[in-house]
Amino acid sequence: MRTVTFLPSYRKIDVACGSTILDAAQRAGLNINVVCGGQGKCGKCVVYVQSGKTEFDRQKYSRFFLEDELTKGACLACETMVQGDLQVLVPESTLIQEQKILVAGRDTEIEFHPSVRKYYVELQPPTLTDPSPDLTRLLWGIQKSGGPVAEKIYVPLEVMREIPTLLRHSDWKVTGTIALVPGGYRLIDLQENDTSKRIYGAAVDLGSTTVVVYLWDLVSGKVVAVASNYNKQISCGEDILARVNFARKNGLTKLQALAAESINAALTSASNTAGIDREDIYEVVVAGNTVMTHMLLGIDPAYIIAEPYVPVVQRALSVAAGRIGITINQNSGLFVFPAVSDFIGGDIIADILSCSMSEREEISLLIDIGTNFEIVLGNKEWMFSCAGAAGPALEGGEVLFGMRANPGAIEKITVDPVTLDPAYSTINNIRPRGITGSGLIDLLAELFSACVIDRTGRINTSIENKRVRTGPHFPEFVVAWASETDIGKDIVITENDIKNLIMSKASIHAACVTLMKQAGVTRHEIATVYVAGAFGNYLDKKNATIIGLIPEIDADRIKNIGNGAVTGANLALINRRERKTLDDIASRIAYIELNAEPSFMDEYTSSTFLPHTDFSLFPMVQKLIETCRLRKG
Amino acid sequence: MGYDLHFGWTGAIGRVILGATRADGGTRKISYHIGGETTLPLLDKDPLSPTPLVALEICDNPEYWSPIIKNFCGDLVNTVDEWAKTAETVYGADLVRLYLTSTRQRNFSDIASVGKTLEAVLSATALPLIIEGSNEPRIDSEVFLKCGETAQGEKLLLGTAEAGRYRSIAAAALAYNHSLIAQSPIDVNLAKQLNILLREIGVQRDHIMIDPYTGTLGYGFEYSYSAMERIRFSALKGDTDLAMPMICSAIDSLTIKEVREAEPALQDEMAVRWEFYTGIAAAAAGAEIICVRHPKTVGMLKLAFAGIRSGADFTDVK
Numbered sequence: 001m002r003t004v005t006f007l008p009s010y011r012k013i014d015v016a017c018g019s020t021i022l023d024a025a026q027r028a029g030l031n032i033n034v035v036c037g038g039q040g041k042c043g044k045c046v047v048y049v050q051s052g053k054t055e056f057d058r059q060k061y062s063r064f065f066l067e068d069e070l071t072k073g074a075c076l077a078c079e080t081m082v083q084g085d086l087q088v089l090v091p092e093s094t095l096i097q098e099q100k101i102l103v104a105g106r107d108t109e110i111e112f113h114p115s116v117r118k119y120y121v122e123l124q125p126p127t128l129t130d131p132s133p134d135l136t137r138l139l140w141g142i143q144k145s146g147g148p149v150a151e152k153i154y155v156p157l158e159v160m161r162e163i164p165t166l167l168r169h170s171d172w173k174v175t176g177t178i179a180l181v182p183g184g185y186r187l188i189d190l191q192e193n194d195t196s197k198r199i200y201g202a203a204v205d206l207g208s209t210t211v212v213v214y215l216w217d218l219v220s221g222k223v224v225a226v227a228s229n230y231n232k233q234i235s236c237g238e239d240i241l242a243r244v245n246f247a248r249k250n251g252l253t254k255l256q257a258l259a260a261e262s263i264n265a266a267l268t269s270a271s272n273t274a275g276i277d278r279e280d281i282y283e284v285v286v287a288g289n290t291v292m293t294h295m296l297l298g299i300d301p302a303y304i305i306a307e308p309y310v311p312v313v314q315r316a317l318s319v320a321a322g323r324i325g326i327t328i329n330q331n332s333g334l335f336v337f338p339a340v341s342d343f344i345g346g347d348i349i350a351d352i353l354s355c356s357m358s359e360r361e362e363i364s365l366l367i368d369i370g371t372n373f374e375i376v377l378g379n380k381e382w383m384f385s386c387a388g389a390a391g392p393a394l395e396g397g398e399v400l401f402g403m404r405a406n407p408g409a410i411e412k413i414t415v416d417p418v419t420l421d422p423a424y425s426t427i428n429n430i431r432p433r434g435i436t437g438s439g440l441i442d443l444l445a446e447l448f449s450a451c452v453i454d455r456t457g458r459i460n461t462s463i464e465n466k467r468v469r470t471g472p473h474f475p476e477f478v479v480a481w482a483s484e485t486d487i488g489k490d491i492v493i494t495e496n497d498i499k500n501l502i503m504s505k506a507s508i509h510a511a512c513v514t515l516m517k518q519a520g521v522t523r524h525e526i527a528t529v530y531v532a533g534a535f536g537n538y539l540d541k542k543n544a545t546i547i548g549l550i551p552e553i554d555a556d557r558i559k560n561i562g563n564g565a566v567t568g569a570n571l572a573l574i575n576r577r578e579r580k581t582l583d584d585i586a587s588r589i590a591y592i593e594l595n596a597e598p599s600f601m602d603e604y605t606s607s608t609f610l611p612h613t614d615f616s617l618f619p620m621v622q623k624l625i626e627t628c629r630l631r632k633g
Numbered sequence: 634m635g636y637d638l639h640f641g642w643t644g645a646i647g648r649v650i651l652g653a654t655r656a657d658g659g660t661r662k663i664s665y666h667i668g669g670e671t672t673l674p675l676l677d678k679d680p681l682s683p684t685p686l687v688a689l690e691i692c693d694n695p696e697y698w699s700p701i702i703k704n705f706c707g708d709l710v711n712t713v714d715e716w717a718k719t720a721e722t723v724y725g726a727d728l729v730r731l732y733l734t735s736t737r738q739r740n741f742s743d744i745a746s747v748g749k750t751l752e753a754v755l756s757a758t759a760l761p762l763i764i765e766g767s768n769e770p771r772i773d774s775e776v777f778l779k780c781g782e783t784a785q786g787e788k789l790l791l792g793t794a795e796a797g798r799y800r801s802i803a804a805a806a807l808a809y810n811h812s813l814i815a816q817s818p819i820d821v822n823l824a825k826q827l828n829i830l831l832r833e834i835g836v837q838r839d840h841i842m843i844d845p846y847t848g849t850l851g852y853g854f855e856y857s858y859s860a861m862e863r864i865r866f867s868a869l870k871g872d873t874d875l876a877m878p879m880i881c882s883a884i885d886s887l888t889i890k891e892v893r894e895a896e897p898a899l900q901d902e903m904a905v906r907w908e909f910y911t912g913i914a915a916a917a918a919g920a921e922i923i924c925v926r927h928p929k930t931v932g933m934l935k936l937a938f939a940g941i942r943s944g945a946d947f948t949d950v951k
Contacts, residue, residue: 455829458796462800602822605820605823613825613826613829
């Protein structure tokens with residue numbers, strides 16, 4: 001065994017000789033940022049070995065390091081083997097950081113019909129003249145307090161066993177919890193005395209990256225706490241594919257447990273915030289993408305990612321929370337949103353529910369943007385959907401100074417068209433560390449309007465301005481000088497970054513156009529565009545249109561719905577009737593496989609232009625850009 | 634024939650003028666007005682369906698030029714002005730496309746020599762010229778300015794602008810009123826995008842020729858053909874950003890497997906055949922200028938075009 005000491009926290013862990021530093025760090029409880037899943041591809045898990053013997057191929061990974069970093073012992077945690085006792089410095093930038101998460105949902109007036117209720121009853125003890133059994137007595141009492149008909153309530157054996165003692169011990173004053181499950185009503189809990197005010201439910205958005213929990217008081221119908229944290233599965237691979245591959249190598253049990261743990265952690269922190277007992281949570285509603293849902297339920301997701309891409313389960317499911325390791329009240333249920341296909345999961349059904357596009361006559365376009373995008377077009381009669389890879393650029397990946405929405409990320413930016421000096425704001429208003437997706441979209445739109453980049457996104461290096469320069473590999477634009485940043489380096493956007501962003505936006509726009517053509521709908525017929533995703537809330541609508549991310553329609557017809565998945569989960573939690581529509585919505589959506597659409601690549605290529613090769617699709621942007629150019633002369 | 638050969642199209646291909654005669658302020662013996670079609674090429678006796686032109690490609694440093702051409706032309710390849718003259722007088726080319734291969738070396742800086750070469754070629758031949766530079770923007774910006782200046786008034790065609798490097802060529806074309814070749818990798822949308830980029834920095838539509846990028850027949854030409862067909866259909870349907878004449882050069886013809894591995898005695902003939910068949914196909918797809926490297930291909934193409942245009946009956950062919 002070798003002892004690895006991690007600085008600055010001085011956490012120690014013993015590992016076998018030959019283990020990776022990443023493995024040691026994970027065992028020591030450090031959340032190292034491994035975008036590639038520990039394959040030496042992303043260069044994000046940089047640590048500094050300060051003393052001790054290791055094995056690391058510096059030559060092979062030299063592209064990730066500056067010369068002086070290597071002399072200070074920099075290496076990749078995932079590719080460095082422990083050979084002797086080590087001291088390893090883990091820089092803050094290598095750790096996964098707290099993330100700013102969307103908690104705003106849609107304000108919807110909705111009837112309050114939770115599927116779990118508590119009933120406090122004071123029963124008459126049995127006598128020789130009234131010898132009816134305990135259970136009958138209890139269920140009659142519940143019926144008389146407004147609960148369901150006694151004969152229709154099923155009582156599981158575990159609860160049955162507790163009835164005789166509890167009733168007598170509590171002097172026949174008890175609170176019963178009745179849940180409406182697919183089989184009918186069920187008595188899931190019995191407690192002494194009046195606890196009827198203590199009943200909570202949780203709505204969960206189980207994302208690949210983050211888990212968001214809304215905790216509801218199911219008596220008052222109010223949100224009592226919101227919490228979020230990283231999906232702990234990130235330690236098994238950043239993207240879905242990496243995780244499915246991890247699951248294939250006997251990793252499903254671990255991934256299942258991590259998914260449950262991630263939800264548990266968020267539930268704990270929400271409960272602590274609200275000052276409630278987790279035992280008083282009686283239901284959890286989960287909306288997640290298809291793979292996440294499968295993993296949470298412990299269903300093998302391997303077949304989803306291989307041709308012909310079929311999920312195991314498509315309908316909404318109700319299971320006992322305890323059976324999949326969600327630690328709330330022991331007999332509580334967990335409701336999982338249905339999925340449509342491999343890529344259109346419960347999160348998208350939740351988006352649809354939250355914007356209620358499936359109930360209206362008029363046509364809506366819903367775009368959920370993340371590393372993958374999902375798009376739904378339709379109305380109450382028909383819906384088409386498609387999904388694809390947008391690449392990580394819009395979330396800050398594959399962009400030199402791109403970052404997630406962490407503190408210090410530039411999230412809004414404008415560029416003076418004459419001086420080219422930017423004005424920006426960062427998350428938490430600290431000195432900038434990088435640029436987040438919404439900031440990148442702003443930047444792209446502003447540089448385009450200011451004629452710094454041409455319509456393919458290439459930087460016009462003939463501009464005489466100190467911010468426009470040629471970097472080591474590509475021309476670049478300086479957003480913030482080293483002296484104003486928090487990282488001691490100039491924050492720039494390179495031509496290559498811009499290329500990646502344009503490819504991302506092009507795939508989203510091309511997918512929108514492909515769906516619209518399938519449905520025979522023009523942009524004029526779309527009443528509303530809904531933009532969902534963590535990124536949606538901060539998205540500048542005008543700039544998103546200028547760069548051609550979404551089809552051009554009036555800005556007031558574009559609506560950010562933010563985290564639509566959690567909003568949908570909230571709706572399903574507080575109104576059980578909403579759940580009945582979900583399977584119906586899922587079954588009505590036709591899925592279009594973009595890879596099988598010959599016109600998609602054409603649409604994609606014409607979208608790899610700002611805003612598009614065909615300016616007539618963006619008349620407002622055309623006018624705007626022409627005005628900008630006139631002003632510049 | 635009983636049907637409309639213009640298919641109800643409303644668009645027309647724009648005209649690009651190459652070469653200026655004395656009357657126009659140049660020294661060329663002819664000035665070509667390329668383009669203007671309102672329908673497909675090589676249609677029988679349709680005046681608006683002109684015959685393509687054939688350009689012979691030559692270079693000022695034959696070091697990397699195909700040995701097939703060097704064998705055929707002999708010492709001629711070492712004197713670029715003689716080569717250009719022979720292209721006109723012996724080989725019968727309509728245009729000469731001069732590759733300034735001498736500039737294709739690291740840190741090339743002898744810009745004066747470029748001017749001298751061009752002057753020599755201009756006086757050796759009276760044909761309109763197409764000039765190719767170093768393919769490196771930093772060098773090209775000076776090379777093209779020099780060419781532009783040296784041949785001011787001659788209405789050259791400068792090549793080759795691509796989406797990644799178009800500013801240096803465009804600057805020279807704009808400054809000295811020459812036209813340019815806009816090349817994109819076998820895609821109708823990318824072709825359109827480059828034309829838009831050029832237009833947005835001030836290059837007029839009548840100064841652009843589209844090079845859709847030509848793969849040799851059997852080596853991807855079907856993709857080129859399809860892209861060209863789509864470019865031309867879009868133009869005829871009224872897309873002005875694609876309504877430019879096209880230029881094709883299937884330079885791979887001389888290096889493909891069939892030529893490389895041919896019996897030495899047949900190699901020359903094989904090279905000509907592949908170049909010829911690709912050229913014919915490119916013309917059918919709508920190319921207004923076909924560029925070739927083998928002198929024999931020039932004559933064959935011209936003969937073929939003349940045959941098609943005269944409405945020659947296939948029974949005449951022995």
